[in-house]
Amino acid sequence: MYLDLDGQGARYAQLIRALKGAILDGRIAAGARLPASRSLARELDLSRNTVLAAYEQLQAEGFLLGRVGSGSFVANVGSAAPPRRASNVLIAPLSAFARRALTHTDGRRIPGRQHLDLRYNLQYGLPLVNPLLASVWRREVSRAAEHAEFDYPDAQGLPALREQICDYLSRRRGVPTAAEDVLIVSGTQQAFSLAARVLLEPGDAVVLEDPHYRGARQAFTTHGAHARGCRVDADGLVPAALPASARLAVVTPSHQFPTGALLPLARRVELLDWAAAQRAWLIEDDYDGEFRYGGRPLAALKSLDRDGRVIYIGSFSKALFPALRLGYMVLPAALRDAFVAAKWLEDRGNNSLEQAALAHLMSSGGFERHLRRAALALRARRAAMLNGLAKHAGDTVEVVDSNAGMHLTAWLTRANHGDCERLVAHARERGLGLYTVAPYCMKPPARPGLVLGYASLPPADIEAAMKLFGKCLQEIGLR
Amino acid sequence: MYLDLDGQGARYAQLIRALKGAILDGRIAAGARLPASRSLARELDLSRNTVLAAYEQLQAEGFLLGRVGSGSFVANVGSAAPPRRASNVLIAPLSAFARRALTHTDGRRIPGRQHLDLRYNLQYGLPLVNPLLASVWRREVSRAAEHAEFDYPDAQGLPALREQICDYLSRRRGVPTAAEDVLIVSGTQQAFSLAARVLLEPGDAVVLEDPHYRGARQAFTTHGAHARGCRVDADGLVPAALPASARLAVVTPSHQFPTGALLPLARRVELLDWAAAQRAWLIEDDYDGEFRYGGRPLAALKSLDRDGRVIYIGSFSKALFPALRLGYMVLPAALRDAFVAAKWLEDRGNNSLEQAALAHLMSSGGFERHLRRAALALRARRAAMLNGLAKHAGDTVEVVDSNAGMHLTAWLTRANHGDCERLVAHARERGLGLYTVAPYCMKPPARPGLVLGYASLPPADIEAAMKLFGKCLQEIGLR
Incomplete structure (x- = not known):
């Protein structure tokens, strides 16, 4: 009997895999008697105990039948799948979603930050390295772990964290909101991904500022939406250039990404009027609204939202750091239940520990x-x-x-x-x-x-x- | 001038909101002169500084024009959105996905565990409360926080954690795999949600054991797939009852959920044959494969997968606790890039801290x-x-x-x-x-x-x- 051990892991496990493969391929037929453990051990240069343990396991799994005094016989395990090797050949087609998703990873096998060997890397999004924050965060995490929750979290987000975010938004961004309108998500990216599914059918149009944040475009177009660009000038999005029909527009009024423009009030009002005429939703991506170095910060677009069409997105990737994977959405009342349900169906809510650590960092004043x-x-x-x-x-x-x-x-x-x-x-x-x-x-x-x-x-x-x-x-x- | 302060937060912020509302509603017309700060302060029983600060902010935001010596004038901010109040009335339709999502939250406003006042709650999924685990986990988290990573994580999951999962799966579940085939996800629920999008078009059929885990059905049907039940008996899924055509089947061979049956080898082989004939994918949900109290654990179905059609899902919700929100998928080579891209587009990967803590818990032997x-x-x-x-x-x-x-x-x-x-x-x-x-x-x-x-x-x-x-x-x- 020819058995090819694959050399990975324990010899015992190798032998089990090799025997299973031979049985499933039909190289060892149903009813055949396996060699005595002693002789197989000698043949493969294994200890007899290794062979005995493998036989025992295969018997427990139903591959072998043991008959006292007469050795081990191969069970009839039905016709097995053909002995193809797992390969990169697709055995069934991927979805259109998956095919679109693959176009966005730029041929990189594992998407994510590429760690380049550079003296000075001016890449956008690299976090502020801050030893004080590291030690503050360490303390908060250890503290949160003292009071760890073990059961499923609240899918909408830890209530204490949502309360803190309300307080922060009302004081710093002019957005009065209630904890029940806040949804904690795994960063801005998940906010876009949920919004695509909740608000758009494949084929619907979404307006993006041009230029814009790529992650937003990728989330919406992978869902199947058609992205339409809207021109941006030194004052940000040009309302006159908004297309005639769209279900949603994604905007960065506080700090146009990446040009940096600040959208003036008159344009904000025009944008809201456009959305009202279109019956369109607006997503306000306030990705770095925390950092303004001259003048008072302008209130968010959301503060002008009179009829509940602006979805506000905030992130802790810039205010703290990206490895946290925490962000939030402020949802109009009419959208809240649908977004919470979508989040619950996606992942049952974010993990408890870092939400608790962040809530305490905010309530203690450490965040500000x-x-x-x-x-x-x-x-x-x-x-x-x-x-x-x-x-x-x-x-x-x-x-x-x-x-x-x-x-x-x-x-x-x-x-x-x-x-x-x-x-x-x-x-x-x-x-x-x-x-x-x-x-x-x-x-x-x-x-x-x-x-x-x-x-x-x-x-x-x-x-x-x-x-x-x-x-x-x-x-x-x-x- | 009648101004209604809403009583929320600082008086300064209340006044700003009230003035903005009045300007946007047209109750104060463009060009109108606002009262002198002193008289408005008296009228509203505010300090004059509060009124001055509010005027200053409104000027900074473009709502007011100040003319030296002649007071503050309302700027022309264009026609404002109608003064509807944010309400539960949808201003634009939700997607079909969102409408389906809402049907799954059973009318509960905030989905998640309902905390009932019961002496003895025999609800499935409540975690094993274990003070020793709590202290071990606290130590691992504090340790991981000492070496915190701040930048974006690897979207596929922390390599050290994926290595540990490979080691564990090969020793305990008979699944030889490589770290590059493992994807870390936010629990089993996200694995189902990603699989729905990557493998199925809306309208495609997915086979579920009947009975089955509800979260799987909810994820697939919300995506728009048609769920077809397959009968289960005392030996688990009945292969003869598998429907004639489907793109995917979700199975629990190690411990049928919820009946508890263990799928015998012959049925596993029949199931694989069915999938090969259908060109269908199989998802093996090994939700509690860690806990078997009699006999040796059977190897996972994935160990019989000769042609790369089985997607194996594991979870730490049972082996550790649900608040962690960590699970993993073992992907056939042909599906790996598409699933990693989908995860990257969904949320850029899981947070780093708990992945690092878990990797060390596993490598130190603490997990086992x-x-x-x-x-x-x-x-x-x-x-x-x-x-x-x-x-x-x-x-x-x-x-x-x-x-x-x-x-x-x-x-x-x-x-x-x-x-x-x-x-x-x-x-x-x-x-x-x-x-x-x-x-x-x-x-x-x-x-x-x-x-x-x-x-x-x-x-x-x-x-x-x-x-x-x-x-x-x-x-x-x-x-």
Whole structure:
């Protein structure tokens, strides 16, 4: 009997797999007698106990019948599936959803952040590294673990956390809301994914600002919605450019992503009027509304929502850090039950521990202390970047300075898109991670631009990065 | 000027909201001059500073224009949305998905566990309360927080956790797999929800055992799939009763839910043959495969999967506790990228902290120590329930004793479905929580039955609960 042990894990388990395979393939026929344990052990260079244990297990599973004094016989296990090996060949088609999903992972096997070997990485979304936050968070988590809940959580989110979010939104974002209208979700991405399913049929139109956050487009188009772009200028979304019919628009009025524009009041009102005329929903993605460095923060669009059509999305990925995977939605009363049901059917709600830790961080004042410290740090990093750009890039870039957030957009004044790609490639070779505006756009933008994240690097590194940026501009002849 | 302050939060914020509302409603017209701060303060019994701060904010937001020396004028903010109040009236239709989702929350506003005031609650799924686990978990969480990751996690799941799951599955469930085939998800529920989207178009047929786990049916039917039941007998799913055409079947071969049957090998092979003939996928829901109290555990169905059509789902909700919201899928190579992309588009992956804590719990041996302790405790609770049923219910019930899991199914031998409902209602009045098999069924079962969870009560409580159960049977004349 030829048995091929696969060499993975315990010899006992290898032998079981090999025997099962041979029985299921029909290489050992039903009714056949297996070799005596002693002889098989000798043949395969195994201990006799290993063989006996494998026979015993196969007997327990019904592959072998033992007859006292006469050895082990192969049971009739019916016709087995053909001995194809598991492969990458699909045995049945994927859904249209799955085929669309695959187009969004850019051929990367495991989507997620690519860890590049760069001296200075200006990628947007890298978190502010903050040892004080790390120790505060450690304390909150340990504290929450002392009072751990073990049963299923509230699918809508921990009530104490929802209360804290209400308090925060009313004080800081001008959004008066009640805990029953807040839904805790696994980050902004899940908010988009749930909204796609709850609000849109495949084939429905969704309006996205152009440029926009890619994760939103991916969630909606994978669901099967048609994304329509709306032009953005220095004041953000241009209401006159809104398409004639759509079921939903996703907007970033506080800090247009990625251009940084702040949508003026008159445009906010026009946007609400458009939505009312269309019977459309609006999603306000307030992804970094916590960080504004000049003037008072404007109230959120949601604060103008008179008839319950604005869905407000907040995230702790920027205010705290992305590994937390926590965000929230403020839902109009008419949508609340449907979104909560969708969340419950998706994953039964978020895990309890970090919700409890976050609720206590907020109620103890630690969250707002962190926000104040983070804003100071971000302001210094932003200043270092603005100074560095002025000094080392001069008028080769035009910077959109919105006094907010964790990134700047810099438009290249003397370059075409090809130059910009060359700049990015050259900078990467020199250890500087630059990222263009292009992937955020549906239509190619009129001018090439860069999205420059400054949250993860201390000011000295940003200064050095800007110096290197200036050198790169010179080296490829743009300055 | 009549202004109605809503009494919520700071007076300053109340005044801002009231003024904005009046401006947007047109009650204060564009161009109108607002009262001097001093007189408005007197009128509304506010401090003058409060009024000044509100005017200043409204000016910053563009609602007011200040002219030096001549007061504050209302800006032209365009025509505002009509002054409807946010209500429960839908301003635009929900998707078909959302309408189906709402049918599954049973009219409860906030889905999730209902906390009933019961002396003994025999609800399935309540976790094993275990002070030792609580302290072990607290230690692991604090330890993981020491090495917290802040950036986006790996969307497929923490590699260290996936490695540990592979090791565990190969040793304990006979499933040899590689970390690259494992996807970490937010519990079994998300596995079903992702599978619905990746494998099925709305309208496709999915086979469910009848009876079955409701969460699976809800996920698939909300997606729009047609659920078809397959008969179950004392040996589990009856392969001859599988429908002629389906794209997917969801099965519980190790411990049929909720009847407790163990699917024999011959039926497993028939099931695989059926799937091969249909070009169908199989989902193996191994929800409590960790706990088997007699004989060796049978290897999972996945161990017989020769051509990559079985998707294996495991959960930590039973092995540890539901508040963790962590589970995993073992994916055939051909499906891996599509499922990882779907998870990435849904929520960018699970939070890092508890994945790291769990990975260390597993690698340190603590997880299997816990499983051994939990199995001992569950065995004692199960024995108490079996003894109590024999003593207090006698032949009024027929118990399916599958030597596994955290629940028993007890069929009522002398009762009809109406009697069973009366029994449940009567028991609830007496402080005993009983749950029927009916909600798990597509067709009403031939006999009424109860799903009796025993994980959350110590043996003495289970004894007392069974005594009360016997009394209830007598009181309503079933014994």
